[in-house]
Amino acid sequence: MPLTMLKQGQSGVIQELHGKSAAVRHLEELGFITGETVRVISELAGNLIIELKGTRLALNKVTASRIILKN
Amino acid sequence: MEIRLALAGNPNTGKTTLFNALTGSTQHVGNWPGVTVEKKDGRLKSDKSVIIEDLPGIYSLSPYTAEEIVSRNYIIHDKPDAILNIVDATNLERNLYLSTQLIEVGIPVVIALNMMDVIRKNGDQIHTKKLGDMLGCEVVEISALKGDGIQDAVKKAVAVAKSKKEVVLKQKFSEEIEKVIQEISEIITGKADSRSLRWYAVKLLERDEEIQQDLQLNASELAKIEKLVTACEEIAEDDSESIITGERYAWIASVTEKCVHKKDISGMTASDKIDRIVTHRIFALPLFAVIMFLVYFISISTVGTMATDWVNDVLFGEIVPTYLGGALENLGLADWLYGLIMDGIVGGVGAVLGFLPQMLVLFICLAILEDCGYMARIAFVLDRIFRKFGLSGKSFIPMLVSTGCGVPGIMASRTIESDNDRRMTIMTTTFIPCGAKLPIIALIAGAFFPEQAWIAPSAYFLGIACVIASGIILKKTKLFAGDPAPFVIELPAYHLPGAGNVFRTMLDRGFAFIKKATSIVLVSTVLIWFLQSFNLHLEMVDAEESMLAGIGKMIAPIFAPLGFGDWKAAVASLTGLIAKENLVGTFGVLYGFEEVAEDGEELWATLGAAYTPVAAYAMMAFNLLCVPCFAAVGALRREMMSGKMTWFAVGYQCALAYIVSLMIYQFGTLLTTGAFGIGTVFAIACLLFVIYLLFIKKAWSPEKKTGLSLERA
Structure with missing residues (x-):
């Protein structure tokens, strides 16, 4: 399921990233890699603030939907 | 011998803070990723033979x-002698991702572990010695803000630069990958710098096209590499x-596991x-x-005004004219020289400098916003x-920077990934009123709307509205x-803005403003004074018969539909193109303080009598939205890297300013006086056209185009 499905406070483990654009490559370099845990800190109309490796990142909905979590 | 040190690291890790501390510079710092977009060099305070290069933040190579x-x-390409890699200790894993790449390049690296004070405060621990051993480079704990450990870090970096020891690489990939890297290295040996061989090999494994071109590999070499890469991709799926x-x-996770002890921070x-709110x-x-309302309200309507009123009315309104005027009269200067100094320089530059207090307050507000983490x-x-x-949303950061000055605002758009978004932001970001436009806003607000606090913030929101409307219209092209x-x-984590940093930012920008007022604005006002004092035969005449009036009367009809079709406003708008402060300076000369002081009236009052409030607001809107200033157009040209796009941008800005201003004046006049004329008809036509562009016009799409050509065929 995509990261967008998580509710505030929930966390999940990344399975893969969809689409191999420069943007997705950038996400990988920021640490969105297979096996990494993400936690949703807050949600604003589909846009997310998440915790990854102990830091906060803001993503919009389109970007978050490219991040697929393990079920 | 000179030593070049590069400061490299992730965005917002304190590189520029460290740079300022080491070199004594005052480069701008803020609390958001992407404050620095251009490299800057400086010399180490304690040893002038060391050149330090501050680089924009990067997440990877x-x-x-x-x-x-x-x-x-x-x-x-420039290969510094050593890299001082600033690492945010509170964000170790993501930061070390870049560090491992920097070490691969083969240039000696020293890691400066910043924000260790925060780590200790949180009760966490990082074993720096062990971290250094595992990474294969020296790690020094520093606090860039407090200056702790920074001299030690630089000393170590200089030492590794001088030692010319080979860099030891500790990080290894899995066996299969290492084998492929080895094979690629063999193919490119002799083609790439031997120190950086491994880095190039890894980049080629990643199919980095720029590197493929850099190394000028031939077709058979590229094919060999491609075969190796596909083979290893098939194994790893x-x-x-x-x-x-x-x-x-x-690999980084395995390192931090051994070196970092974090208390559980669920x-x-x-x-x-704070983010919840x-x-x-x-x-x-x-x-x-x-x-944003408060920022403008505070700087224009409250604190700032009190100071500005004093500067305008008392300092440049009474004290300077009385004492300087008296002194000049005692000297028995020629009439023209007296006029030049009093009407030209004091009137023009004084009018601009009068707004300095309001600008300083604005700069303080902006510095606080930039420093706290809100951006x-x-x-x-x-x-x-x-x-x-x-x-x-990233377009908004340049816009907030533009509230201070459009030039760094235009440059800040570099952090926007998509080319189209970036170009559009560059074109529209100067609609947001910058510091230099503040005097215009303050002048209009003070002279025509003294009791209405909403005028100044409305200028800001008018700017945002124009950005949004432009976004919709341009995206369809x-x-x-x-x-x-x-x-x-x-x-970034929020932090309380540092008083020193806020104060320094304010001073820097304030001085830049004073410098401009005493250079460009000074020259312009002297020129304006000259043109308005003489006729073509170089005889001193009344302003109405001067060369300037002649020029002004030629262009004034253009502005007549906007409500400010007299030659003075036309000339002022024209000089505003060079620098926006000129507008106020020109009014200062034309409605000079000197004559003002004589008949007991002030600039604001005389100006207030010359135009209707609606016309004044239209004039303000036109000058805020029109082509920003020569410096900003120069920056726009550099960032667009295209003359054609620059002309398009300038033309668009002029057209938009004209249309918006026309509509404000015509509809405003219609509402306040009920006057309906040919101008109103044009304004309605413009409004319909804008509505069509905003809501009805279909967006351009590649499919539609092919569909059309098929039909034609």
Whole structure:
């Protein structure tokens, strides 16, 4: 399921990233890699603030939907 | 012998703070990723033979945005003698991702572990010695802000630069990958710098096209490499880039596991709690509007005005004319020289400098916003809105920077990934009133709307409205079509703005303003004074018969439909193109303080009598939205890297300013006086045209075009 499905406070483990654009490559370099845990800190109309490796990142909905979590 | 040290690291880790501390410079710092977009060099205070290069922040050596290319090119092509890698200790894993790449390049690296004070305060531990051993380079604990450990870090960096020892690489990939890297290295031996052989091999494994071109590999070499890469991708069932990224992070995790002891931090941090409010689905936007309203209200209508009133009315209105005027009269100067000094210089430059207090207050407010960490949040909040209009939330950061000055604002757009978004932001960001336009706003607000606090903030929101409308209109054209770039931004922890930093930022910008007032504005006002004092036969005449009146009367009809068709306003708008402060300076000369002082009236009152409030607001709108100033157009030209786009941008800005101003004057006049004329008809036509562009016109799309050509065929 995509990261967008998580509710505030929930966390999940990344399975893969969809689409191999420069943007997705950038996400990988920021640490969105297979096996990494993400936690949703807050949600604003589909846009997310998440915790990854102990830091906060803001993503919009389109970007978050490219991040697929393990079920 | 000179030693070149590069400061490299992730965005917002304190590189510029360290740079300022080491070199004594006062480069601008802020609390959001992407403050520095251009490299800057300086010499070490304690040893002038050491040159330090401050680079824009990067997440990796595979550039993603324009300012990251600057950093990569410097490291790879200019080859500094050593790299001082600033690492944010509170964000170790992501920061070390870049560090492992920097070490691969083969240039000696020293790691400066910044923000260790925060780590200790949190009760966490980092074993620096062990970390250094595992990474294969020296690690020094520093606090860039307090200056702790920074001399030690530089000394170590200089020492490794001088020692010319070979860099030891500790990080290894899995066996299969190492084998492929080895094989690629063999293919490119002799073609690439031997020190950086491994880095090049890894980049080729990642299929980095720029590197393929850099090394000028021939077809058979490229084919050999491609075969190796595909083979290893088949084994791992993933693309090579992801394999490398994954393994790199896995290795880093194994290092931090041994070197870092963190207390369990489940639950909300203070920053998270603030974000709950600041990015709240309902409160976020009103909060932003209130903050910006306050910024303008405070700087123009309250604190700033009191000081400005004193400077304008007392200092340049009474004290300077009385004493300087008296002194000059005692000297028995020629009439023209007296006029030049009193009407030209005191009147013009004085009028501009009079607004300095208001600008300083604005600069303080902006510095606080930039320093506290709000910038990245508001970009996130506005992304949702801006996206609907074809812009990304990241466009907002340049716009907030532009509130201070349009030139760095235009440059700040480098952090926007998509070319179309970036070009559109460059074109529209100067609609936001900059510091130099503040005197115009303050002048109009003070002279025509003394009791209405909403005038100054309205100028700001008019700017935002024009940005949004432009976003919608331009996105529908072929030139800017395309989806806005995906949005991802690191949110720095909030911190209380440092008084020293806020104060320094204010002083820097204040001095820049004074410098401009005493250079460009001075020259312009002297020129204006000359042109308005003499006729073509160089005889001193009344302003109405001067050369300037002649020029003004020629262009004035253009502005007549906008309500300020007299030659003085026309000339003022024209001089505003050079620098916006000129507008106020020109009014200062034309409605001079000197004559003002004689008949007991002030500039504001005389000006207030010359135009209707609606015309004045239209004049303000025109000058805020029109071509910013020579310096900003220069920056626009550099960032667009295209003369054609520059002309398009300038033309668009003029047309938009004219149309908006026309509508304000004509509809405003219609509402206040009921007067209906040919101008009103034109304004209605413009309004319909704008409505058509905004809501009815279909967006350009590649499919539609092919459909049409098929029909024709």
